[in-house]
Amino acid sequence: MNPAAGQERLAPVVVIVEDEPQIRRFVRAALESEGCTVWEADTAARGLIEAGTRKPDLLVLDLGLPDGDGVDLIRDLRNWSGVPVLVLSARSDESDKVAALDAGGDDYLTKPFGIPELLARVRALLRRAGRGGDMPPVFAFGPVEVDLARRQVSRHGEAVHLTPIEYRLLSQLVANAGRVLTHRQLLREVWGPSHVEHAHYLRVYMAGLRRKLEDDPAMPRHILTESGVGYRLAV
Amino acid sequence: MNPAAGQERLAPVVVIVEDEPQIRRFVRAALESEGCTVWEADTAARGLIEAGTRKPDLLVLDLGLPDGDGVDLIRDLRNWSGVPVLVLSARSDESDKVAALDAGGDDYLTKPFGIPELLARVRALLRRAGRGGDMPPVFAFGPVEVDLARRQVSRHGEAVHLTPIEYRLLSQLVANAGRVLTHRQLLREVWGPSHVEHAHYLRVYMAGLRRKLEDDPAMPRHILTESGVGYRLAV
DNA sequence: ACCCCGTATCAAGATGGCGTTAAGAATCGC
DNA sequence: GCGATTCTTAACGCCATCTTGATACGGGGT
Secondary structure (H helix, E strand, O other), X not given: OOOOOOOOOOOOEEEEEOOOHHHHHHHHHHHHHOOOEEEEEOOHHHHHHHHHHHOOOEEEEEOEEOOEEHHHHHHHHOOOOOOOEEEEEOOOOHHHHHHHHHHOOOEEEEOOOOHHHHHHHHHHHHHHOOOOOOOXXXXXXXXXXXXXXXXXXXXXXXXXXXXXXHHHXXXXXXXXXXXXXXXXHHHHHHOOHHXXXXXXXXXXXXXXXXXXXXXXXXXOOOEEEEOOOEEEEOO | OOOOOOOOOOOOEEEEEOOOHHHHHHHXXXXXXXXXXXEEEOOHHHHHHHHHHHOOOEEEEEOEEOOEEHHHHHHHHOOOOOOOEEEEEOOOOHHHHHHHHHHXXXXXXXXXXXXXXXXXXXXXXXXXXXXXXXXXXXXXXXXXXXXXXXXXXXXXXXXXOOOXXXXXXXXXXXXXXXXXXXXXXXXXXXXXXXXXXXXXXHXXXXXXXXXXXXXXXXXXXXXXXXXXXEEEEOX
């Protein structure tokens, strides 16, 4: 079993071992833009310590370190850790690649490299290590949860069925939660520009949403009407 | 029980998908010198079949195939297999690398490449796949079990025969279990982009799946219809 | 008090989507 | 080529959803 299976970690943890501050910052910024938590080390010795203490999901390693060969670091690391290792190097000699990979490296990228390729290879390694998927974003107000990705709405934990128009209407409210949406705005987004005058539709369907989502439809606490203007979703 | 569990496989099995016979022989010789058992395919369609029947430990894939994009092959493969994929390509554009890796590829090697590097990367992929886990091979809901790797479906333990389209439809549902799939999404994935309007097909084939998989096809408990939107597989 | 406008709720009819079956066409394996 | 499987297409009844009209409520202005 995977020992990390139980503990939910939202952001992958990455350790960078790289002596040039410029490249370190460069790579750090890229990884953080992917949502990673990043720790740095500028020597091989420090790198091993960081790999031990931070329990990273990925190690990005430059071969050219001041205090030792990066290949030795990998060999050492592999005695006690299976963390994926992405090797960066200025040397493009095939023998270097073979040595680093056979020592236990998982991928080898030659400088200069592009950030998109680096990130794609990082994603590939994290995916295979089992840290690919993250949680779907769910929006909640009161007892109601809206899962936009699964197109599913629940109230008090139980699934609630919404018709297509009801769902579109709720989506608009959620997307602009807290803000007032005018009748015209809602009608245009849900029914299209030609139905902008049929404010009656809104009343019918808002009643439906309240009946399905509010605890007391007569005293709505979240789907509020701004009389003469429109509707608002209170958070 | 898993029939392959007892039989010790000493030699890794590799499938090569490559249309140029010269490179195919070249790569094959190299892999066999490493002690691999090698199977070949010269088209994308054939490659998928080989990947399904040979149960390889690694897939070596050339992107430039005569009958389809290799990236599509990876995406298809990833619906039912977690086998490591090493991509070979004549194109060194960064966007090609990113596309192939994000589709599910594990490594990307640009032609021309040296045999030592190829083999080192192969060893790295086999090493990691050997100790790590692959995809959970069987997906279950209610009385139904779907073995994506063996392309086999059973209900109450008994094998159920599905036609190709039925199986692809079910694959899509399983791959997005719990999520609502719109008519257009399903039609595009199963019949192709040109049949996006033929929603009737879906009704016919969903009826077929329900007849074969649901205990009471008239009251489906797992293959649910989201009226006006699409379908969803309930877990 | 009364009227008026905006709102809430209910219900019935219209519409189009959906499930099902079956028959002809196409494809595949032998 | 031939038989069998699979796919496409059409037809029909049913039902969820949408539309539309009717009715009631409530506050503000005259």
